[in-house]
Amino acid sequence: MNFSQARKAQTAFGWIAAALLLASLACLADGLAAGFKDQGRSFQAVPGDQVPVTAVLPPGASTLAEMRVLGGDASVVLVPEELYTGFWLGGTMWRGSISVDVSAAPGSRTFTLEGPPLPPGTREIPPQTYTVTVYADPLAMRRASPSFLTRFTGLNPFTSSLCLFLLALPAGAAGFLASRRMEQLLTLEGKGVVYRTKETEDGLVIAFSLGSRQGLAPGMAVRILDSAGRATGEASVTASMPEDATARLLSGSCDVGDMVVLSSGATAQDEAAAKP
Incomplete structure (x- = not known):
C-alpha cells in the first residue's frame, strides 16, 4: 500500500x-x-402472547398472597408467579406474566395492583397500574x-x-x-505529520511524528510543507523523543495536518547564518 x-x-x-x-x-x-x-408500565401484545412482567411489591404487601390484581378480563390475565430479590437495590420484587388468549379482541386493558390496607395515618401511595394494549396482528x-x-x-x-x-x-x-x-x-521519506500546534510566549510550538530514531535532536532545523507540498515555514527542534518531537516556529506558518521535512542536518542557527 x-x-x-x-x-x-x-x-x-x-x-x-x-x-x-x-x-x-x-x-x-x-x-x-x-x-x-x-x-415501563405499558405493554404491547397480540392474541396468543405471553408477556413477562417484573416489578416491586405493592405498598404493604410482603407475599404474593397479599397482592390483589384488579382489572383485565377473561381473555387478558395478569398472573404473579414468584418473588425474588432485586439485583440493584436488593428489595423484594415479583415476576409474573400477562397471558393473552388467542381470541382476545384488540384494545387496551388496565391492571391495578394493591397490597393490604395500610395502617391509619400512613401516607397514601398511589397503586401500581399497568396497561396492556392488544393488537390484531404483529x-x-x-x-x-x-x-x-x-x-x-x-x-x-x-x-x-x-x-x-x-x-x-x-x-x-x-x-x-x-x-x-x-x-x-512518511518516516521513510524523512517526513512527519504535524498533529498539534500551541501558541506560547516564545511563539508557535508544533508537535509532529518524527523523533530521535530518525536523527532529530534539539537545535536542528526542519522545514514545513502544506498538503500540496508547498514550503510554508521553518522551525527549530526543541525536544526529541524516539518517535515524536516538538519544534518552535521560526518563520512562516503551520497548521495541524501539515508535514515536517528533515533538513540536511544543519541546525537552525547554521541555516540562519547561511541566508544572505
Whole structure:
C-alpha cells in the first residue's frame, strides 16, 4: 500500500466508522426516548402472547398472597408467579406474566395492583397500574410502537445500536492501521505529520511524528510543507523523543495536518547564518 492508497483508506474508513457510530447513537436515543414515553408500565401484545412482567411489591404487601390484581378480563390475565430479590437495590420484587388468549379482541386493558390496607395515618401511595394494549396482528403492533426505528423497520433500537457500534470498531481499527501506514511511509521519506500546534510566549510550538530514531535532536532545523507540498515555514527542534518531537516556529506558518521535512542536518542557527 503506497501513501495515496493509505490516505484514501484512512479517509474512507474514518467516514464509515463515524457514520456507524452516529447511527448507533441515534438508535440508542430512539430506544431511550421510547422507554420514557411508556415509563415501563405499558405493554404491547397480540392474541396468543405471553408477556413477562417484573416489578416491586405493592405498598404493604410482603407475599404474593397479599397482592390483589384488579382489572383485565377473561381473555387478558395478569398472573404473579414468584418473588425474588432485586439485583440493584436488593428489595423484594415479583415476576409474573400477562397471558393473552388467542381470541382476545384488540384494545387496551388496565391492571391495578394493591397490597393490604395500610395502617391509619400512613401516607397514601398511589397503586401500581399497568396497561396492556392488544393488537390484531404483529404488523399493527409494530406500527404503534413508540420507537421510530421499530415502527418503520421492525428492529429493536437497543439491539441495532449495539450491532452498529460493534461494526464501527473494525472500521475504526482499519482507519487507525491506515494512518499508521501513512506515518511509516512518511518516516521513510524523512517526513512527519504535524498533529498539534500551541501558541506560547516564545511563539508557535508544533508537535509532529518524527523523533530521535530518525536523527532529530534539539537545535536542528526542519522545514514545513502544506498538503500540496508547498514550503510554508521553518522551525527549530526543541525536544526529541524516539518517535515524536516538538519544534518552535521560526518563520512562516503551520497548521495541524501539515508535514515536517528533515533538513540536511544543519541546525537552525547554521541555516540562519547561511541566508544572505
